[in-house]
Every structure is written in structure tokens, then in C-alpha cells.
């Protein structure tokens with residue numbers, strides 16, 4: 107099959123690799139002149155990454171095995187976690203693209219997808235390259251073109267989208283190699299160590315993301331945080347839409363283009379890679395992709411969304427109480443043993459250990475359930 111993939115991020119590159127390896131004729135169109143930059147990502151991956159991909163020195167900058175989760179009263183829980191990986195997105199994305207190229211995929215950089223039309227069963231993509239209009243004909247079109255996906259828009263798959271703004275810098279800041287997480291600032295705020303002298307620090311929020319970020323960065327780094335900034339890495343993060351359709355005839359979307367992101371943390375790389383595996387199998391074997399990704403990914407993404415909606419209703423006292431309960435060794439063990447990429451199992455164990463936490467069921471977002479019906 108001739109397959110056109112739009113976007114050379116993790117979702118597009120890994121799908122290109124898997125489909126080229128299966129013998130398909132794959133072309134990847136990327137609007138930027140280089141695969142990787144601009145980086146709009148923290149690049150932290152839970153241990154779930156290991157189930158999908160082999161971490162390599164080529165792109166892993168750091169590993170972290172401890173986190174501090176802060177509450178509004180300044181107290182925090184300090185817990186061990188399974189090894190998390192901090193990747194360089196420039197290197198990771200280009201590593202994946204090289205894998206895809208070695209498997210036979212062709213890359214077309216500085217090629218920006220605009221729209222598509224149908225010609226019988228074929229799909230004609232309309233693309234511009236340095237001011238010139240180009241067309242590409244394929245049997246299958248895959249949109250891996252990020253949160254504002256033009257492929258999703260052109261296919262009528264973009265409805266019901268919500269976004270948070272992630273404001274982040276990479277900056278000079280001494281640290282002890284601990285991930286700091288602040289679930290009560292905006293939607294969430296974070297400090298992720300890259301090396302002993304460097305961190306990625308950011309805030310994600312529906313509104314006032316920049317103002318919240320400035321306050322946070324000033325407090326954590328100091329008034330001169332601008333001087334210490336190495337790179338601005340801000341970007342748009344889609345909120346998982348449980349009603350999203352990811353296939354229309356022979357047009358498919360995945361990754362951020364399909365809102366496959368954990369709503370409690372903004373993490374989407376593991377989900378992009380997982381979806382790539384599912385999609386490549388479905389395209390190759392002509393299986394029902396919408397059915398398959400729902401079977402394998404929906405529950406985890408949906409429970410993250412429900413938890414996120416509940417968090418939005420938490421008061422400062424709720425956060426202080428909840429995070430306070432994690433200081434017991436039993437709860438710390440759960441934080442260590444469970445992965446945020448398997449949130450259902452984590453929540454079941456937390457509730458079993460502390461049934462009193464059921465009091466937060468009062469915040470359960472029944473409106474989200476109704477939306478599904």
C-alpha cells in the first residue's frame with residue numbers, strides 16, 4: 107500500500123517505521139526543515155516506556171527514581187518511583203525517523219500539509235513546499251500532525267477539542283535529581299531534572315498559564331529566571347476527548363492529533379508510541395482501528411480524564427489532605443510500584459489501602475459520563 111503520513115513527531119515516525127517494516131511504501135511529510143525542533147515537551151517517560159521501546163543513550167539524557175509531590179501548605183510527599191526516563195526530543199524524534207528511513211520510509215521535510223480530497227478510493231493530499239503547491243496520492247492518509255491536526259480537521263475528526271497551554275523553559279538550576287510535581291498550580295506544574303545543573307520547569311493551565319508560570323519560575327529559580335533560560339519549550343496540550351473518532355474510511359489520526367494524552371499530566375509520548383503499534387497493525391491487516399485503540403487505550407485515558415475533572419474541583423484543603431495521606435509507607439509503596447500509565451490499577455490499590463479517600467467521590471464528574479451516552 108502507498109501510505110502518506112503527516113508529521114514527523116514520535117507518532118508519525120514510529121508509525122512510519124512499523125509500516126515500512128511491514129513492506130508498505132511510506133512517505134512522511136513534515137512541515138519543519140529538520141525533524142525534532144522546535145521542542146515543546148518535557149520529555150519525561152514513566153517505566154511503561156520499557157514495554158514499548160528500548161531506552162538508548164542516543165536520546166536518554168537522564169533517569170529519575172524519586173519524586174516530591176507538593177500540597178498548597180508547602181508540605182510534600184517524598185517517594186521513590188520506578189525508573190523514569192528524561193529524553194531529548196530532538197534526538198528521540200530524529201532517532202525514530204532514522205529507524206523509519208532505514209526501514210524504507212521516505213522523508214519530505216519543509217512540506218506542509220494543507221488539506222486532502224478523494225479520487226475514488228485514493229487520497230490526494232495537498233501540500234506546500236517553500237511556496238510551491240504539491241500533490242501526493244496514497245491509499246491511506248495518517249495524521250500524526252500534533253494537537254492542531256489539519257488532517258483531523260480536513261477529515262471532520264476534530265470536533266469536541268479542548269486544550270491546556272503548557273508554558274515551559276529549560277533553565278539552569280541546581281537540583282538533586284528529583285521530579286517535583288505541583289498538582290494544585292493551574293492544572294499541574296513540574297520541575298524535571300535534566301542534569302545536576304539543568305531542569306525543565308513548567309505550568310499547564312486552561313488560562314493564565316504564562317502568569318502562573320512566571321510566579322512559579324520566580325519562586326523556584328529566582329527573579330533572574332530569564333537569564334538562566336536555555337530554551338523556551340512551551341506548547342499546546344490536548345485534553346483527551348473520549349468521543350474522539352480516529353478513523354474515517356482510509357484516513358487515520360493518532361497521538362496528539364487524536365488527543366491521546368493523559369489529562370492529569372499532559373504526557374502523550376508513550377500513548378503516541380502505543381497507538382502507532384495499534385494503527386500499524388490495523389492498517390496492515392485492515393482491522394477496525396477505532397475499535398482496537400478503544401479496546402487497548404481508552405480506559406486508561408478516560409480514567410485520567412475523570413481524575414483531572416475531579417482535581418479541577420479540589421480545594422486547597424482537599425489537596426493538603428490527599429497528599430498528606432501519601433506520607434504513609436503503604437501509600438509510598440503504591441506510588442513506587444504502580445505506573446501513572448496504568449492509572450486504573452493504581453487507583454484501585456490506593457482506594458483499597460485508604461477507603462476513606464472515597465470521600466472525594468463527591469467530585470465525580472457525572473457530566474463526563476453523560477457525554478458518552
Ligand SMILES: Cc1cc2nc3c(=O)[nH]c(=O)nc-3n(C[C@H](O)[C@H](O)[C@H](O)COP(=O)(O)OP(=O)(O)OC[C@H]3O[C@@H](n4cnc5c(N)ncnc54)[C@H](O)[C@@H]3O)c2cc1C
Pocket residue numbers: 112113114115116117118135136137138142146147148149150151217218219220250251252253255256272273274308339340341342343360361362363367372373374375376378
Ligand atoms: C510543555 C509540554 C510538555 C510536555 N511534556 C511531556 C512529557 O514530559 N512527557 C510526555 O509523554 N509528553 C509530554 N508532552 C506531550 C508530548 O509532547 C506530545 O504528546 C507528543 O509530542 C505527541 O507526539 P505526536 O507525534 O502526536 O505530535 P508532535 O510531537 O506534536 O508532532 C507532530 C509533528 O507534525 C508536524 N506538523 C504539524 N502540522 C503539520 C502540517 N500541516 N504538515 C506537516 N507537518 C505538520 C509538526 O511539525 C510535528 O513535527 C508535553 C507537551 C507540552 C506542550
